[in-house]
Structures are given as C-alpha cells and as structure tokens.
Amino acid sequence: KAGVTQTPRYLIKTRGQQVTLSCSPISGHRSVSWYQQTPGQGLQFLFEYFSETQRNKGNFPGRFSGRQFSNSRSEMNVSTLELGDSALYLCASSLQGDETQYFGPGTRLLVL
Amino acid sequence: AQSVTQPDIHITVSEGASLELRCNYSYGATPYLFWYVQSPGQGLQLLLKYFSGDTLVQGIKGFEAEFKRSQSSFNLRKPSVHWSDAAEYFCAVGARGSTLGRLYFGRGTQLTVWP
Numbered sequence: 001k002a003g004v005t006q007t008p009r010y011l012i013k014t015r016g017q018q019v020t021l022s023c024s025p026i027s028g029h030r031s032v033s034w035y036q037q038t039p040g041q042g043l044q045f046l047f048e049y050f051s052e053t054q055r056n057k058g059n060f061p062g063r064f065s066g067r068q069f070s071n072s073r074s075e076m077n078v079s080t081l082e083l084g085d086s087a088l089y090l091c092a093s094s095l096q097g098d099e100t101q102y103f104g105p106g107t108r109l110l111v112l
Numbered sequence: 113a114q115s116v117t118q119p120d121i122h123i124t125v126s127e128g129a130s131l132e133l134r135c136n137y138s139y140g141a142t143p144y145l146f147w148y149v150q151s152p153g154q155g156l157q158l159l160l161k162y163f164s165g166d167t168l169v170q171g172i173k174g175f176e177a178e179f180k181r182s183q184s185s186f187n188l189r190k191p192s193v194h195w196s197d198a199a200e201y202f203c204a205v206g207a208r209g210s211t212l213g214r215l216y217f218g219r220g221t222q223l224t225v226w227p
Contacts, residue, residue, distance in 0.1 A: 004155075033213040042220065043202065048213025055212045090155055094213065099144045099163075099206040101215060103156040
C-alpha cells in the first residue's frame with residue numbers, strides 16, 4: 001500500500017504570495033492532519049480534517065487554511081506569505097478509530 | 113494541557129553501544145504514546161506506539177519503549193546502536209477522543225553515532 005504523498009516537495013515563494021500544498025493519504029485513511037516544523041518552534045499542529053470537515057485547529061492565523069476533498073485528499077493554503085512561514089509542512093493520515101498517524105515526506109517551503 | 117518533554121537535545125553514542133532516549137509527558141489520563149524518527153529532509157517514520165496493555169512495546173529497527181505511568185515516562189531504548197540509527201527522534205502524545213487528529217510532540221533528540 002502506498003504511503004502518504006505530498007506535492008510539491010520543494011517550493012520557493014516571495015513575501016506576499018500565496019501557496020497551496022497537497023497531501024494524498026494512505027488508501028482508506030479518512031483523517032488528514034497538517035503540521036508545521038521549524039527549528040525554532042518544532043512540530044506544531046495546524047489542523048485536522050475528516051470526511052471533508054475540519055474537526056480540530058491549532059493556534060495559527062487565518063492566513064493558514066485547508067480543505068479536504070471527497071477522496072480524502074487534502075490541501076492547505078497559506079496566503080500573504082511571511083518570511084516566518086518558511087518551514088517543512090508535514091501531513092499525516094490515520095484510520096478512523098486509530099490515533100496512529102503516518103506521515104508524508106513533507107513540503108519544504110522557503111519564503112524570500 | 114498535554115505536553116511532552118525530551119530532556120536531551122543531543123546524544124552521542126558509539127556504534128554498538130546501548131541507547132536510551134528519555135521522554136516525559138503531561139496528560140490527565142492515559143494517553144496514546146508514540147516514537148517517531150526523522151532523517152534529514154525526510155518525514156517522520158513511526159518506530160512504535162503504546163495504546164494499552166503490556167507496558168513494554170517493541171518497534172521496528174530493534175527499538176523498544178517502556179511506559180511507566182508512575183513516572184509519566186515513555187523512554188526509547190535500543191541494546192546496540194548502528195550507524196544508520198543517526199537521526200532525530202521525536203516522542204509524541206495523543207489524547208483519547210478529545211483532541212481529534214492532534215499529536216503533541218517533544219522538541220526532539222538528535223542522535224549522533226560514532227563509528
């Protein structure tokens with residue numbers, strides 16, 4: 001069974017632009033969670049989606065948003081990029097009723 | 113609120129030596145506990161998990177961890193480290209039911225292995 005995939009793997013943007021990242025979960029997994037990883041703050045939870053509904057949200061500004069499609073694929077969007085948004089963005093998927101999260105390889109975002 | 117502490121930022125061991133990485137958590141009930149490993153530029157790979165039952169859990173790559181409720185700890189161990197184990201290790205806690213899809217992570221322990 002294929003693992004979690006994330007596209008693109010690397011992105012370079014400039015301040016003020018917006019970006020969309022994509023995550024395809026493991027087949028059969030309906031929960032997708034997103035995390036931001038930076039050297040300064042570590043791994044921080046962004047949000048979680050299940051069956052196209054956001055069930056949980058971390059403490060990030062409204063510039064960070066997401067959605068989930070009927071096939072469980074998820075996207076996250078960051079608008080008006082800031083230098084501090086440079087990070088590794090990880091998504092993880094899990095089965096309903098199982099808290100085990102399986103992570104993708106991440107998208108490395110660099111904001112210049 | 114849930115929190116995870118990994119007291120050791122960086123650990124260096126010689127190849128073949130034993131390893132123990134420490135993890136302490138704060139949570140009001142019995143949590144779900146995980147150890148993940150991350151190689152440079154990669155995502156997180158699940159090493160092992162504890163949900164309930166036997167407090168000594170076995171994982172991949174020869175790792176094991178022991179849940180000690182009285183100490184709120186979930187330390188990761190390996191009897192003999194290989195050079196390929198050099199990576200960053202993260203302990204994580206998940207809450208049963210109430211924090212859907214959210215794991216709380218420690219700040220990680222960077223493991224260096226000397227040949």
